[in-house]
Amino acid sequence: IELCLADGTPWMRLTGWEDKRFDVPSHLHALILTREDATVSTDWPDGAASYAGSDWLACRAVETTISSDHAFWKRVWARRVLGRTERELFAALRLPDNRQLEWLGGRTAAKEAVQTLLKRHFGLDLRPADIEIGIGDEGQPLVGGPWVSLVGEAPLVSISHTNGLAVALAMLPADGRRAGIDIERVRNRPEGYAEIAFDDAERSLIASAPSDAEWMLRGWCAKEAVGKSLGTGLRDGPRSLAVVGIDRASGRLEIERRGRLENHDMARSMRFIADTALHGDLVSAVTVG
Ligand SMILES: CC(C)(COP(=O)(O)OP(=O)(O)OC[C@H]1O[C@@H](n2cnc3c(N)ncnc32)[C@H](O)[C@@H]1OP(=O)(O)O)[C@@H](O)C(=O)NCCC(=O)NCCS
Numbered sequence: 001i002e003l004c005l006a007d008g009t010p011w012m013r014l015t016g017w018e019d020k021r022f023d024v025p026s027h028l029h030a031l032i033l034t035r036e037d038a039t040v041s042t043d044w045p046d047g048a049a050s051y052a053g054s055d056w057l058a059c060r061a062v063e064t065t066i067s068s069d070h071a072f073w074k075r076v077w078a079r080r081v082l083g084r085t086e087r088e089l090f091a092a093l094r095l096p097d098n099r100q101l102e103w104l105g106g107r108t109a110a111k112e113a114v115q116t117l118l119k120r121h122f123g124l125d126l127r128p129a130d131i132e133i134g135i136g137d138e139g140q141p142l143v144g145g146p147w148v149s150l151v152g153e154a155p156l157v158s159i160s161h162t163n164g165l166a167v168a169l170a171m172l173p174a175d176g177r178r179a180g181i182d183i184e185r186v187r188n189r190p191e192g193y194a195e196i197a198f199d200d201a202e203r204s205l206i207a208s209a210p211s212d213a214e215w216m217l218r219g220w221c222a223k224e225a226v227g228k229s230l231g232t233g234l235r236d237g238p239r240s241l242a243v244v245g246i247d248r249a250s251g252r253l254e255i256e257r258r259g260r261l262e263n264h265d266m267a268r269s270m271r272f273i274a275d276t277a278l279h280g281d282l283v284s285a286v287t288v289g
Contacts, residue, residue: 022073039060051286060110107141110170133157140233176268182222221285230257230265
């Protein structure tokens with residue numbers, strides 16, 4: 001291969017090269033398209049089934065596993081969806097490779113969910129890199145970008161990932177409401193997990209459900225989702241949020257604040273509803289309130 005100047009003088013000659021074929025992972029095909037509306041994430045109605053038809057909310061999911069040429073595709077992916085500051089954050093992450101991809105997947109799902117809402121409600125046509133997801137003091141994702149002044153207030157997002165899947169929920173801010181999402185795979189949990197996560201009253205409430213392990217996990221995800229919606233996560237321990245009601249038919253759990261968490265952001269409710277569901281081996285919980 002020779003690169004020549006306009007007058008035909010050779011400027012660079014490449015020799016001894018070999019062909020290398022980079023197969024595009026099917027779920028990342030959007031990364032190589034020039035079409036503006038190509039997205040990496042897909043709609044994930046399962047995650048917010050109880051809010052089906054709510055046009056102020058969007059939920060997206062991304063598969064994060066890359067089976068070949070994974071370092072190359074990770075770079076391409078980060079370049080396509082992250083803004084400059086986010087790329088610095090990404091480069092500074094001290095996480096194993098699979099977690100880096102989940103971080104990227106969560107951000108991508110969140111950006112594309114926000115993109116959907118902004119297009120739908122304000123006719124704004126933004127690219128994922130225009131939608132910045134910063135990190136708050138407690139680790140919570142915060143949406144920003146120069147476009148925020150055009151819409152008044154940035155949409156709110158919540159992110160979750162587990163073993164090769166990342167999901168995100170975005171909602172338009174209204175009435176001080178916040179959203180939280182959490183997903184987990186049904187698998188064996190460490191011994192003693194139930195005793196740490198739930199008090200006696202919660203355990204007896206959950207144990208009356210037909211499948212303990214699944215409902216324990218629904219309870220756990222519901223707590224994580226509510227913790228995220230409060231912006232605190234479970235920093236005060238899993239018992240700072242308690243399962244106080246279960247409706248098995250709908251999967252709806254009632255979660256109450258306990259201990260120090262009762263004094264956090266007193267303007268918000270003390271009780272939250274979390275909608276939980278089982279999709280194959282995946283449990284999800286979503287709360288909006
Ligand atoms: C933070 C926490 C809610 C994450 O839940 P998890 O089930 O372990 O992991 P998930 O994949 O479901 O969620 C991770 C996402 O939650 C979000 N998150 C983290 N802290 C959050 C908070 N305080 N509020 C809302 N969302 C938060 C982030 O977006 C994170 O994804 P990212 O790191 O890729 O951006 C949970 O680990 C927790 O409560 N930990 C205890 C408190 C803690 O250690 N905080 C760290 C402060 S920096």
